[in-house]
Every structure is written in structure tokens, then in C-alpha cells.
Amino acid sequence: MTGTRITDAQLVTLVALRWLIGWHLMYEGVAKLLNPYWTSAGYLAASNGPLSGLYVWLASNPTRLSAVDWLNKWGLVIIGLALILGLFTHWATLAGMALLALYYLGNIPFIGTQSPIPTEGSYLIVNKTLVELAALTVLLVFPTAKTIGLDRWIGRRGEAQ
Amino acid sequence: MSDESKDTQDRPEPEDKRGVDRRDLFKGLASLPLLGAFGYGAFSRKIRADAKKRRIMQELGVSGEAPAIIDRAQSRPPSDRINLAIIGVGGEGEALLRGAGFAHPEVIESWRTAAQEDPRNRRLADFMVQDDLNLELTAVCDVFDVRAERALAISSNETRPAGGPVKRATRYRHYQELLASPDVDAVLIATPDHWHARMTIDAAAAGKHVYCEKCMTRTDEEVVPMVEAIKSSGIKFQLGHQNRQLESHEKAREVYEKGILGQVTLIETTTNRNSPGGAWVYDIHPDGSPQTIDWDQFQGPAPNHVDFSLERFFRWRCWFDYGTGLSGDLLSHEYDAINQIMRVGIPQSAVASGGVYFFKDGRDVPDVFQVVYEYPERDLTLVYSATLASGRSRGKVFMGHDAAMEVGGNLRVIADSGSTRYHDLIEQEIVDPARPLLTYRPGFKGIDAVTTATEEYFASRGLLYTYQAGRRVSTHWLHIKDWLDTIRYGGEPSCNIDRGFEEAITCHMATKSYRLGRKVEWDAERQVIV
Known part of the structure; x- marks a missing residue:
């Protein structure tokens, strides 16, 4: 990629993608923050896949559960905000990928599994969480925040040294 | 590698690294209008949802709160200990005893295994934190030897919310001997229905408080005499509909x-x-x-x-x-x-x-x-x-x-x-x-x-x-507590x-x-x- 120039159209679409994902994650977090009854317990308890045991364990203790709930809510808000602002975008993208991977692994639409959580679509192995995760990897490989975003100034200081 | 692609992107711009010109400012803060839109959207949605909810709650006049639970005095000096007896220790009888804070060692063990296999299973933990009702299980009666023996084991099991030591109960072969015992203040009746009326009437005559399982009687003819016996004796009677506590x-x-x-x-x-x-x-x-x-x-x-x-x-x-x-x-x-x-x-x-x-x-x-x-x-x-x-x-x-x-x-x-x-x-x-x-x-x-x-x-x-x-919390526990509270402090179950x-x-x-x-x-x- 070295030396490859991104066209304006490519830049605009990549930034738009970054903002859309940021918006989505941030509102997921804000909605959970605003709902005093929200808890990840149901999701964790109903999880399938390789991490199911861990998730059930997390949900089985009120202290652990409230820690998970807190990390989840604020994680979503902070990652979403960072993607929109273009601030520490590299780390926010990685954290977003990790979070989405945890969601995906907790509820994988395998051939033989029927999700206990009602979904609005039909999925086989690939679901929207996985697609969003893939979109974040695109943003990781084609970073834009040093052009459009606050990282512009943060990164520059680094470059200057 | 990706940073370099950025550099190529930035190249046409004036290389002013300290100063922030307008174009620079625009590119750095381009997302602010988006954040504004987000804030406005999220805020108005919340306001609208809250207003709708307030309007509905106002119209309905209900509170969103849980029903107030008025707990009576919790301190129970030892002199206030109630001597409890049980007649009929089948499945429901054992469930009542657990509600009263007494569980069989095998049950405790099965809960322990279940919790190890599935951490969601909190039966043991919930049982052990159940508030103590300050009871002593003094007398048991069951017509089946195995169940009577189980009840004795339950009475002396020290794995319980209040801990030990606990005295082993006495087994009575006939319920009337149990009712005659001065070591019994109150009795749980969890026998088949055909015994409920007669046992309750006899217990009332002996001045023992009764918690009786449902159905209250087997026949309609037994109902009125049972009501009269309870009302004339002044004992506290609770019928076993624990779902009242929901x-x-x-x-x-x-x-x-x-x-x-x-x-x-x-x-x-x-x-x-x-x-x-x-x-x-x-x-x-x-x-x-x-x-x-x-x-x-x-x-x-x-x-x-x-x-x-x-x-x-x-x-x-x-x-x-x-x-x-x-x-x-x-x-x-x-x-x-x-x-x-x-x-x-x-x-x-x-x-x-x-x-x-x-x-x-x-x-x-x-x-x-x-x-x-x-x-x-x-x-x-x-x-x-x-x-x-x-x-x-x-x-x-x-x-x-x-x-x-x-x-x-x-x-x-x-x-x-x-x-x-x-x-x-x-x-x-x-x-x-x-x-x-x-x-x-x-x-x-x-x-x-x-x-x-x-x-x-x-x-x-x-x-x-x-x-x-x-x-x-166990509804059995709440329902038994409700009954014991009226024995201790008056009122009606x-x-x-x-x-x-x-x-x-x-x-x-x-x-x-x-x-x-x-x-x-x-x-x-x-x-x-x-």
C-alpha cells in the first residue's frame, strides 16, 4: 500500500463507514445506559458456542454481572464516540472488534443451533455482528482519522518527533 | 503501512505543523455536527419516551415501585424461640421444613453438586442466606419409617442458615402423641388431605398453632367444624398457599x-x-x-x-x-x-x-x-x-x-x-x-x-x-414467617x-x-x- 493514494471518494466512504459504525455502537451503549432495567444476563445465560461456559459463569454472580454490564455499556459508548471523533481510532477500532467478537462468539448461528434470542433476520454462520466486525477490520487497514478526525493532531505530534 | 497511505493523502496540504488553519480545523472536527445530531436524536427520543411513560403512569395512577414490604421486628431473643413440629414429611413436608430453615443432608449435598455443575444453580446459596426464623424442630410424625427417619436427620443437620448446634427431634408414632407433647408450640400439617380437618381440630384443641397444607379439607362437610374449632381456640392458622407472598x-x-x-x-x-x-x-x-x-x-x-x-x-x-x-x-x-x-x-x-x-x-x-x-x-x-x-x-x-x-x-x-x-x-x-x-x-x-x-x-x-x-427468596419461607410473625406479634396470617x-x-x-x-x-x- 505504501505510496498508494486514496481517492477522495474512497476517503469519504471510509469516513462515512467509520461514522456509521461509531453511531451504531454509541447508541447501543447510550440506550443501555438510559434503561435502568437493562442487563446482559439473559444474553449471557442463553449463549452458545465455545465461550458459553464462561458467559454463564459471568452471569451467575451479581458482582461479576454488574461489572460486565458496566464494561459493556461504557465500552460501547466510548468506542462509538472515539470512532465518530476519530480519536485514538486505532485502539478504539481494535476494542470495537474485540467487543463484537465477544458478541459473535456468544451467539454463533451454527448449522445445528437455533438461537434462543429472537433475531430480526435469518442467519447462517454469518450475521450482522460478524459483518460489522469485518467492516471494522477494513477501517483498521484503511485508517482515516489522521485525515478526518482528532487523531490528525495527535498523530502529527508523533510524526514531528 | 497504513500511516504512510495517510501521509500521501495529506501531502497536498500546506505543511504547517504548529498552526491550525481553517481547513485543518474543519478536517479535525468534521464529526462534530454528527455528534450534535446524535445528541439531539438520542435526547429527544428519551424525552419523548419518558413523556409517554409519564402520561400512561399518570393516567393509570400506579407506582412503578415494588410493593412495600413491611418487615416486623427482626430481633428474636432465645426466649422467643418457637418449638415446631411436623406431621407428614413427604415432598411438600420437606419443602416446608426447608422454608423453616431445616434441610436434609442429602438435599444440601445435591444442591452443592448442582451448583458445581452449573453456576446458575443458586439453591444452596439462597438457602444459606435465608433469614433465620428462630425455630427448633422438636417433634416429627410420619406413618412411613423412612420419612420419619429423614425428618430426624433433617432436625439434626447443622448445615442451615442459623448454623448449629441443633437438638435432634423426637419421633412420635401417632400424631395425637405429638400434639400432646409440651415441647410443641406450633405444627406444620403436610399429610394427605383426608387428615387435614381432624388433625387441625385436634391441634386447636391442644392449643397448638397450625400451618396446614391445601386443600384445607377433603370434603365440604369438614369445613364448618374446622372453622369453628380454630375460631373458638384462638390459635393462629395459616393455609399453605405460599403464592400469596408473590x-x-x-x-x-x-x-x-x-x-x-x-x-x-x-x-x-x-x-x-x-x-x-x-x-x-x-x-x-x-x-x-x-x-x-x-x-x-x-x-x-x-x-x-x-x-x-x-x-x-x-x-x-x-x-x-x-x-x-x-x-x-x-x-x-x-x-x-x-x-x-x-x-x-x-x-x-x-x-x-x-x-x-x-x-x-x-x-x-x-x-x-x-x-x-x-x-x-x-x-x-x-x-x-x-x-x-x-x-x-x-x-x-x-x-x-x-x-x-x-x-x-x-x-x-x-x-x-x-x-x-x-x-x-x-x-x-x-x-x-x-x-x-x-x-x-x-x-x-x-x-x-x-x-x-x-x-x-x-x-x-x-x-x-x-x-x-x-x-x-423462597415463598415457603415467607409464608411460614408470615404465620410465625402473627404468633409472636399478633395480627392475622x-x-x-x-x-x-x-x-x-x-x-x-x-x-x-x-x-x-x-x-x-x-x-x-x-x-x-x-
Whole structure:
């Protein structure tokens, strides 16, 4: 990629993608923050896949559960905000990928599994969480925040040294 | 590598690294308008949702809070210790003892294993933090040696909320010897129904407080003498409808009393079970024999005395000689919940039908059973429908002109599209008849595991536990505590003899109608079913 120039159209679409994902994650977090009854317990308890045991364990203790709930809510808000602002975008993208991977692994639409959580679509192995995760990897490989975003100034200081 | 691509992108710009020109500023802060839009969107949505909710709550006049739990004094000096006895230590008897804070070592061990296998299983943890009721289990009586021995082991097990040391109880061969003991203040009666009336009357005569399992009596003739015995003795009597302690029932009562449902003309309540255990085909203990079971004492006041039968002993609910089947076992709980929520009292008439359609194992009580009760003074019909051979949940529904209410462990109120009261709110799209107007899930965050199908049935009906301040508590414990509190501090138990009277008569009207094959009525003046 070295030396490859991104066209304006490519830049605009990549930034738009970054903002859309940021918006989505941030509102997921804000909605959970605003709902005093929200808890990840149901999701964790109903999880399938390789991490199911861990998730059930997390949900089985009120202290652990409230820690998970807190990390989840604020994680979503902070990652979403960072993607929109273009601030520490590299780390926010990685954290977003990790979070989405945890969601995906907790509820994988395998051939033989029927999700206990009602979904609005039909999925086989690939679901929207996985697609969003893939979109974040695109943003990781084609970073834009040093052009459009606050990282512009943060990164520059680094470059200057 | 990616940073370099950025550099190429940036190259055409003026290389001013310290200063921030307008173009630079625009590129760095380009997302601010987006954030503004986000903030505005999220904020207005929240404001709008809150306003809608406030408007609905205002209109309904209910609080979103959990029902207030007024706890009586908690300090219990040792002198205030109550000596407890139990007659009949089968499945329900052991459940009551656990509610009172006494569990069998094997049960503790099975909970421990279950918690190790599945961390969601919190039975042991919940039991161990159950508040101590300051009791001593002094006397036990069971006609089956194995169960009496189990009860003794329970009485001396120190793995309990209050810890040890505990004294081993005394076993009495006959319940009358137990009632005569000066070491007994209060007694749990968890025998088959045919013994309830006589044992309660004898206990009242001996001045012992009684917690009696439902159905309160086996026949309607036994009801009035039992009521008189309790009222004249002044003992505290609690009938074993532990689901009275459910938060959701208290909330349902509030919803009904505030008139949110409008006129309720029909209540539909059901039993839907589909397992041998749910149909009372209980295990026959391998040690059960004429040598280990006092068959004569078991039969006691049963109308027909027959030869020794393991089926009849272990599966007594299947015969009218000892109980009343669905009517006394499950309709009684459903009716009591409705009576708690709407104070319906005794109906004017009952028509019942059904048959033995699935479990053709020699039983004489029906396994499919329907009853229609009429309350003309309340402009109300109550329908009970039960099967023991299909498990699809049908719930308990109060059908009001303005809204319907579904009650179980949770509560849902759904506005009716034909409602008069909510007509304007529905037009203004503040109330949506397709979605619940109110839901109430007892304050709890967390999950728990329920294991068997029968347990799931009980849990959904609130017969196992409820939630208080976010903690799961046993409804048996609450119901026993409710009774003990009245013994210690006065007042009336929540399912006292007046509620018991209504429950027993109502259930027996159904049984009588089924057995006579005709409609029956309650003659309130003569106090008889005709």
C-alpha cells in the first residue's frame, strides 16, 4: 500500500463507514445506559458456542454481572464516540472488534443451533455482528482519522518527533 | 503501512505543523455536527419516551415501585424461640421444613453438586442466606419409617442458615402423641388431605398453632367444624398457599383496585402439565411395605378402607379417598391467587366436567378437568381449565373491558383496542394495544436455573420463590414467617381461616359438581353446597 493514494471518494466512504459504525455502537451503549432495567444476563445465560461456559459463569454472580454490564455499556459508548471523533481510532477500532467478537462468539448461528434470542433476520454462520466486525477490520487497514478526525493532531505530534 | 497511505493523502496540504488553519480545523472536527445530531436524536427520543411513560403512569395512577414490604421486628431473643413440629414429611413436608430453615443432608449435598455443575444453580446459596426464623424442630410424625427417619436427620443437620448446634427431634408414632407433647408450640400439617380437618381440630384443641397444607379439607362437610374449632381456640392458622407472598400478586391487586382493567367480566385460569410427576405418579419408595408403613393410621378418616396398597400410599392424590385431585391440589392455588387479587369470595354456582382421559392407571380423579363458576353479584365468570397431559402454558388472564392482565411470576397488562377508557390515548398513539401497557417483573437483575418441568411450572406460577430487593427468596419461607410473625406479634396470617373457608368451599363445589354430574350452588344461609 505504501505510496498508494486514496481517492477522495474512497476517503469519504471510509469516513462515512467509520461514522456509521461509531453511531451504531454509541447508541447501543447510550440506550443501555438510559434503561435502568437493562442487563446482559439473559444474553449471557442463553449463549452458545465455545465461550458459553464462561458467559454463564459471568452471569451467575451479581458482582461479576454488574461489572460486565458496566464494561459493556461504557465500552460501547466510548468506542462509538472515539470512532465518530476519530480519536485514538486505532485502539478504539481494535476494542470495537474485540467487543463484537465477544458478541459473535456468544451467539454463533451454527448449522445445528437455533438461537434462543429472537433475531430480526435469518442467519447462517454469518450475521450482522460478524459483518460489522469485518467492516471494522477494513477501517483498521484503511485508517482515516489522521485525515478526518482528532487523531490528525495527535498523530502529527508523533510524526514531528 | 497504513500511516504512510495517510501521509500521501495529506501531502497536498500546506505543511504547517504548529498552526491550525481553517481547513485543518474543519478536517479535525468534521464529526462534530454528527455528534450534535446524535445528541439531539438520542435526547429527544428519551424525552419523548419518558413523556409517554409519564402520561400512561399518570393516567393509570400506579407506582412503578415494588410493593412495600413491611418487615416486623427482626430481633428474636432465645426466649422467643418457637418449638415446631411436623406431621407428614413427604415432598411438600420437606419443602416446608426447608422454608423453616431445616434441610436434609442429602438435599444440601445435591444442591452443592448442582451448583458445581452449573453456576446458575443458586439453591444452596439462597438457602444459606435465608433469614433465620428462630425455630427448633422438636417433634416429627410420619406413618412411613423412612420419612420419619429423614425428618430426624433433617432436625439434626447443622448445615442451615442459623448454623448449629441443633437438638435432634423426637419421633412420635401417632400424631395425637405429638400434639400432646409440651415441647410443641406450633405444627406444620403436610399429610394427605383426608387428615387435614381432624388433625387441625385436634391441634386447636391442644392449643397448638397450625400451618396446614391445601386443600384445607377433603370434603365440604369438614369445613364448618374446622372453622369453628380454630375460631373458638384462638390459635393462629395459616393455609399453605405460599403464592400469596408473590410480589407480582400484590402488584396485580394494585392494578385491579386502581380500575386499570375496567370491568372484569371473565377470568380464565389454567393448569397445564405434562409429566408423570405432574400427574402425581410419584416414585414408590423401595422400602415401602406393610412393615414400614402404618397403613391403618394412614387410612384413618378415609371413607373407604382397603387392603394395603403402595400405589395408594405414595400416589394418594389419584384417589378421592384421600384428596380431590386437580381441584384441591391445583385449582385451589389458582383460586386463592384470584381471591387474593380480586377478593371474589365463594361463587354462587359451579359446573364441572372432565374425565380420566390419559393416565388410565386406576385413579378415580380426573386428569382433564374444567370448572365454570358464576358470580352474578360481581357480574363475573371464572373459568378453570386443566389438563395433566399437555404442557402448553395458558397462563392466568383477567379479561377487562379496558385491559387484560396476565399474572404469573411476572405481570403484563395489555390495553384493549375496544377500550372506552383508553380510546383517546390509543388514537393519540400514546397507548399501543399491540404492546403491554404495563409490565412488572419483580425487581431482579440476574439469572437462575430451574431444573425440572414440574419446577418450571411451579416457578412460573410463583409457587417456588419470589424476589425481594433483588434477592430470590423462597415463598415457603415467607409464608411460614408470615404465620410465625402473627404468633409472636399478633395480627392475622395472610391466608387465615376465612380465606381457607372460601378456598375449601369453592374447590369442593367443583368436586361435588363433577362427581354428581350437575350444577351445584352455595347456600350461604345454611352453609351447605346444594
